[in-house]
Amino acid sequence: MSAAPPDVRLQDVILDARIRLEDLVDPQGLNELCKTFVALFGIPVRIYSIDGSLLVDSASENELCAYVNASADGRSACAAVVGGAKSREPGEAGDISHPCFTGAVYRIIALDYDGRRVGRLIIGPFVPSNVSGVPASLLAIHSSIDKARAQDLLDKMPRAKSQTVTRIAGHLKSALDLLLFSGHKAFVTSQMHLASVRESYRELEEKNARLQEAFDRLKELDRLKSSFLATVSHELRTPLTSIIGYSEMLSEGLAGDLKAEQLEFVRTIHEKGGQLLSLIVGLLDLGKLESGTMRMKLQIIGVGSVLREVVSTLTPAARKRGVKLSLDVAPGVADVRADSERLRQVFLNLVENAIKFTPADGEVALSARMAPPTDGASQTEDEGIALLAPTREQVEVHVADTGIGIPVRERIKVFDAFYQVDSSSTREYGGTGLGLSIVKRLVEGHGGTIRIQDNEPRGTVFVVTLPRPEPTMAEATRVA
Amino acid sequence: MQINFAGREIGLKLVYYGPALSGKTSNLRSLHQLTSERSRGRLMTLETKDDRTLFFDMLPLTLRAEGEERASGGPPGMTLRIKIFTVPGQVLHSSTRRLVLQGADGVAFIADSQISETEHNAASFLDLRNNLKELGLAIKGLPLVIQFNKRDLDHVRSDAEIDALASRGREPVFKASAVRGDGVIETFFGLLHLAWTQLDREHQLAKMLGIRQEALLPMAARQLGLSKDVSVLLSSCVGGRLERRPQVSS
Numbered sequence: 166m167s168a169a170p171p172d173v174r175l176q177d178v179i180l181d182a183r184i185r186l187e188d189l190v191d192p193q194g195l196n197e198l199c200k201t202f203v204a205l206f207g208i209p210v211r212i213y214s215i216d217g218s219l220l221v222d223s224a225s226e227n228e229l230c231a232y233v234n235a236s237a238d239g240r241s242a243c244a245a246v247v248g249g250a251k252s253r254e255p256g257e258a259g260d261i262s263h264p265c266f267t268g269a270v271y272r273i274i275a276l277d278y279d280g281r282r283v284g285r286l287i288i289g290p291f292v293p294s295n296v297s298g299v300p301a302s303l304l305a306i307h308s309s310i311d312k313a314r315a316q317d318l319l320d321k322m323p324r325a326k327s328q329t330v331t332r333i334a335g336h337l338k339s340a341l342d343l344l345l346f347s348g349h350k351a352f353v354t355s356q357m358h359l360a361s362v363r364e365s366y367r368e369l370e371e372k373n374a375r376l377q378e379a380f381d382r383l384k385e386l387d388r389l390k391s392s393f394l395a396t397v398s399h400e401l402r403t404p405l406t407s408i409i410g411y412s413e414m415l416s417e418g419l420a421g422d423l424k425a426e427q428l429e430f431v432r433t434i435h436e437k438g439g440q441l442l443s444l445i446v447g448l449l450d451l452g453k454l455e456s457g458t459m460r461m462k463l464q465i466i467g468v469g470s471v472l473r474e475v476v477s478t479l480t481p482a483a484r485k486r487g488v489k490l491s492l493d494v495a496p497g498v499a500d501v502r503a504d505s506e507r508l509r510q511v512f513l514n515l516v517e518n519a520i521k522f523t524p525a526d527g528e529v530a531l532s533a534r535m536a537p538p539t540d541g542a543s544q545t546e547d548e549g550i551a552l553l554a555p556t557r558e559q560v561e562v563h564v565a566d567t568g569i570g571i572p573v574r575e576r577i578k579v580f581d582a583f584y585q586v587d588s589s590s591t592r593e594y595g596g597t598g599l600g601l602s603i604v605k606r607l608v609e610g611h612g613g614t615i616r617i618q619d620n621e622p623r624g625t626v627f628v629v630t631l632p633r634p635e636p637t638m639a640e641a642t643r644v645a
Numbered sequence: 646m647q648i649n650f651a652g653r654e655i656g657l658k659l660v661y662y663g664p665a666l667s668g669k670t671s672n673l674r675s676l677h678q679l680t681s682e683r684s685r686g687r688l689m690t691l692e693t694k695d696d697r698t699l700f701f702d703m704l705p706l707t708l709r710a711e712g713e714e715r716a717s718g719g720p721p722g723m724t725l726r727i728k729i730f731t732v733p734g735q736v737l738h739s740s741t742r743r744l745v746l747q748g749a750d751g752v753a754f755i756a757d758s759q760i761s762e763t764e765h766n767a768a769s770f771l772d773l774r775n776n777l778k779e780l781g782l783a784i785k786g787l788p789l790v791i792q793f794n795k796r797d798l799d800h801v802r803s804d805a806e807i808d809a810l811a812s813r814g815r816e817p818v819f820k821a822s823a824v825r826g827d828g829v830i831e832t833f834f835g836l837l838h839l840a841w842t843q844l845d846r847e848h849q850l851a852k853m854l855g856i857r858q859e860a861l862l863p864m865a866a867r868q869l870g871l872s873k874d875v876s877v878l879l880s881s882c883v884g885g886r887l888e889r890r891p892q893v894s895s
Binding site: 279280346349350353354357358360361364365368 | 707
């Protein structure tokens with residue numbers, strides 16, 4: 166995939182921008198700069214942009230001009246001179262003089278930047294040092310011009326040598342050039358900043374799109390895997406049911422009496438078939454939980470009764486292993502909204518596991534109580550605790566054993582499907598590694614959480630929390 | 646490349662590429678020092694506090710090329726506005742390098758001669774190729790010269806080694822010490838020669854503007870105030886094909 170080309174306009178900015186005087190220089194600042202020149206040298210300065218608009222006018226009408234402008238002829242002659250000065254191009258050399266009939270002169274000087282003309286500087290009117298008397302051209306303007314008065318006013322006009330004006334102009338030009346360069350540099354930098362940000366953004370967007378694509382693909386693969394798992398499990402269960410059924414019938418003597426050894430073999434087939442079936446059912450459950458198609462029949466039930474049922478079911482197994490199994494339901498434990506069959510599955514699994522991993526003479530203790538929010542180490546500082554605390558109270562069930570324990574770093578992983586802390590334990594303790602992943606999903610399907618704590622002095626505590634139902638919520642069957 | 650036939654102006658963009666600290670900015674500084682004030686503009690550097698190039702450096706050169714009378718009439722000649730850019734060498738500025746590289750009419754790859762920098766040179770060259778590709782350009786069609794800079798340092802690749810490498814390659818190779826000003830003008834002229842030859846071929850500049858290809862470089866040398874003859878400048882190149890660049894299909 167070829168990338169879209171970066172912003173094209175940047176090229177114009179850094180390569181061939183038409184620099185405009187008025188864009189790069191602050192007019193007010195330029196005005197102030199020119200005023201300091203006028204104050205220093207006493208000669209008026211005007212600056213025009215390349216399109217002829219006046220940017221700076223530091224000139225004020227001098228007395229001779231005012232005198233001439235008193236008559237209509239004078240006014241029109243003056244306007245012609247000033248108009249001429251404004252519109253005259255300074256030519257290739259970039260520096261020309263434009264005379265006035267008063268004997269004064271305007272200097273028109275080109276302003277160049279980056280090899281291009283950007284504007285004009287008009288210095289004047291001033292009287293060149295070689296002009297002394299009142300020129301005939303001034304007297305010819307109108308009969309009312311008085312020679313002595315004109316001479317008087319002409320003497321008051323700023324007077325300068327041509328070289329001096331050249332030097333002044335050079336100085337002003339280099340000051341302006343520096344201003345333009347600084348402005349240009351700042352402009353380019355800001356444009357470059359923008360372009361870089363845009364370019365980086367474009368790059369990131371592209372990468373994000375690629376990541377999203379990969380993520381979607383993985384999600385789809387995961388969905389396919391789950392669906393495959395469900396199909397295969399289903400297909401496996403059908404023939405297995407026959408195997409279990411027929412081996413059961415055989416072991417019950419429905420097809421005639423079996424010898425002791427035959428009976429033992431058939432019972433082994435039946436027992437292993439049962440184990441295989443529970444594994445397949447587990448896989449199916451996991452598939453349903455993962456795909457969100459597990460239907461749960463939620464109703465208000467007491468946790469205590471579920472736990473008592475679990476204990477009575479597993480007491481024989483515990484006794485067989487020499488493990489003490491106890492139950493303690495604190496008074497005031499609220500009912501929960503749950504699917505009783507699924508909840509029983511959760512605790513059967515946890516207690517069965519606990520018994521399995523607890524050595525003889527150990528103990529598995531089941532307890533239930535009401536508890537404040539679990540993760541609240543700083544409960545009293547929680548925002549809005551006064552409002553939220555009552556609804557956050559929950560039912561907490563502990564399944565504590567005195568078994569081998571689970572290292573801290575393994576505690577998240579044990580809930581992954583097919584995971585066992587030590588793969589060698591599969592052989593020692595049996596099991597598919599599916600149980601806890603199903604338990605976790607079932608608990609979460611009830612809006613609860615499950616976590617693992619240490620049991621003192623040894624062993625593990627599985628803590629299941631289940632939310633207390635909202636009092637107003639109606640009974641409902643929902644998809645978890 | 647920007648051609649404005651009406652305004653008789655040509656804008657040429659040359660980019661100095663290379664790894665960090667290989668001396669791209671030093672090349673521009675030297676070029677600025679060695680050329681006449683009349684033709685060069687201010688060297689614009691956009692750098693960070695620690696003097697590393699942030700976006701680019703830019704040196705504008707403006708040349709007035711007087712052309713010969715054209716058959717079609719109209720005034721001959723034009724203004725050639727060359728802008729030489731450097732890219733920021735540091736690896737993290739890749740997107741800025743791409744921005745600066747955009748629209749380049751030629752690239753001078755400034756390599757560091759120090760033996761320890763060999764890998765950085767190669768990585769930067771691959772980065773150049775990648776960025777050109779991203780911009781939809783092929784390195785094959787781009788006027789490109791290589792400069793081995795920092796010849797004045799110790800622990801550099803030997804002259805013989807560079808000559809041998811250069812003779813195998815397509816790109817003209819120049820040796821330089823930018824801080825001393827050696828080889829800088831030569832590299833620039835080598836690149837200008839390649840870039841102009843290519844543009845002339847693509848846009849028939851000789852026909853359109855009345856500027857003969859072989860007249861441009863001497864004219865540029867004169868206006869930049871150089872004392873050396875162009876043929877001397879170009880002959881300092883080792884290896885590569887300075888005269889015969891492959892025809893480019895656009």
